[in-house]
Structure formats: C-alpha cells, structure tokens
Amino acid sequence: MLEHLIKGLVLGFAAGVLPGPMLGLVIRETLQHGRRAGYSVAMAPLITDAPIILAALLIVGAVPDWGARALGIAGGGFLIWMGLDALRAPPPGDAPSSPWGSLWRAMLTNWLNPHPWLFWLPVGGPLLVAAWRAAGPAAVAAFLLGFYGLLVGSKVVLAEIVSRSRRFLQGRAYRWVMRGSGLLLIVLGLIVLVEQL
Numbered sequence: 001m002l003e004h005l006i007k008g009l010v011l012g013f014a015a016g017v018l019p020g021p022m023l024g025l026v027i028r029e030t031l032q033h034g035r036r037a038g039y040s041v042a043m044a045p046l047i048t049d050a051p052i053i054l055a056a057l058l059i060v061g062a063v064p065d066w067g068a069r070a071l072g073i074a075g076g077g078f079l080i081w082m083g084l085d086a087l088r089a090p091p092p093g094d095a096p097s098s099p100w101g102s103l104w105r106a107m108l109t110n111w112l113n114p115h116p117w118l119f120w121l122p123v124g125g126p127l128l129v130a131a132w133r134a135a136g137p138a139a140v141a142a143f144l145l146g147f148y149g150l151l152v153g154s155k156v157v158l159a160e161i162v163s164r165s166r167r168f169l170q171g172r173a174y175r176w177v178m179r180g181s182g183l184l185l186i187v188l189g190l191i192v193l194v195e196q197l
Contacts, residue, residue, distance in 0.1 A: 001142050004134070005146045007188065012151040012153075012154070016150055017181050022110060038159025041103070044103060044109075046148060056120035059125065060128075074122040076196060
C-alpha cells in the first residue's frame with residue numbers, strides 16, 4: 001500500500017506544479033481576485049476528475065491484458081515526455097480572462113484540458129486497476145489520497161505564494177521545483193515501463 005501512496009504523491013506533486021492551463025489559472029485568479037479564488041481553482045479537480053476517472057476505468061477495464069499492458073507502456077512514455085517537458089518549461093504566464101467565476105472557470109478548464117484525460121487513460125487508470133488488484137480498495141484510496149493531496153495542495157501553496165510575491169514564479173526556486181518535478185516524472189515513467197515489460 002505504501003508503494004501506491006508514494007506513486008500518488010509523486011504524480012500529484014508533478015501534476016500540481018507542471019505548467020498548463022490549471023496552473024496558469026491558479027496564478028491569474030490569485031493575482032486578480034486574491035488567494036481564495038486561487039484556492040477555488042486548486043480545488044476544481046476534486047469535482048471535475050470523477051467522470052474522467054470513471055471513463056478511464058471503464059475503458060481500461062474493458063481492454064484485454066495486452067491492451068492494458070499497451071496502455072501502461074504508453075503511460076510510461078507519456079510520463080517520461082512530461083518529465084522532459086518540465087525540464088525545459090519556462091515559468092507559466094497568466095491565463096486569459098473570462099467573465100465566469102473562478103471555480104466554474106477552473107471546472108471548464110479542467111474538463112477541456114487534455115492533461116487529465118491523457119493522465120487518467122494511459123497512466124492513472126492502469127495504476128488504479130493495478131492498485132486494486134494488488135491490495136484492494138485501501139491501495140486505491142492511498143493512491144488517490146496521495147495524488148489529490150499533492151495535486152491540490154501544491155496549487156494551494158502556489159496560490160499562497162503568488163498572493164505574497166510575484167517574483168518567486170520568475171526566480172530560481174521555481175526552476176528548481178520544475179527540474180525536480182521533471183526528474184521525478186522521468187523516474188516514475190521508467191518504473192511504469194519496467195513494470196509493463
């Protein structure tokens with residue numbers, strides 16, 4: 001069970017700090033409307049990811065073993081690609097403005113964002129299925145707790161930092177966080193690939 005918690009923590013942290021629409025939206029909403037708006041954006045995946053996870057599990061559960069293995073290999077490759085992308089990523093910019101409230105904007109952004117779909121289909125779905133087969137619901141809960149704890153938590157911390165200082169996002173600390181996140185993703189991608197081969 002600890003293995004599934006650690007995988008969830010690593011993936012949640014990486015997903016939380018990687019540049020993308022949700023990270024940009026956390027920054028923008030925090031700068032424009034304060035830390036509570038940034039917190040709302042950070043919490044959006046807790047609402048929007050359930051249908052994405054369900055669709056991924058239905059698809060992963062319907063494919064034969066060789067298909068699940070192929071999804072796992074694709075997922076490992078995707079994690080390595082995300083890690084490499086994080087190593088060269090510049091600091092995020094502001095997201096475009098919109099008349100909607102922070103939470104609704106974040107929910108729509110997350111549903112239309114390809115990252116959750118690309119994560120849950122080839123990576124997260126197979127990991128949840130493997131966790132279930134290995135140790136049942138406790139392993140699934142450990143993975144999801146670790147994943148969402150750091151996905152949401154890292155964005156809440158980012159909103160707090162943005163509300164206190166804009167310079168941090170342009171500085172050396174952000175680049176080191178991105179490098180660390182990229183290396184973690186690459187290592188986890190290699191582990192996923194080795195497990196599928």
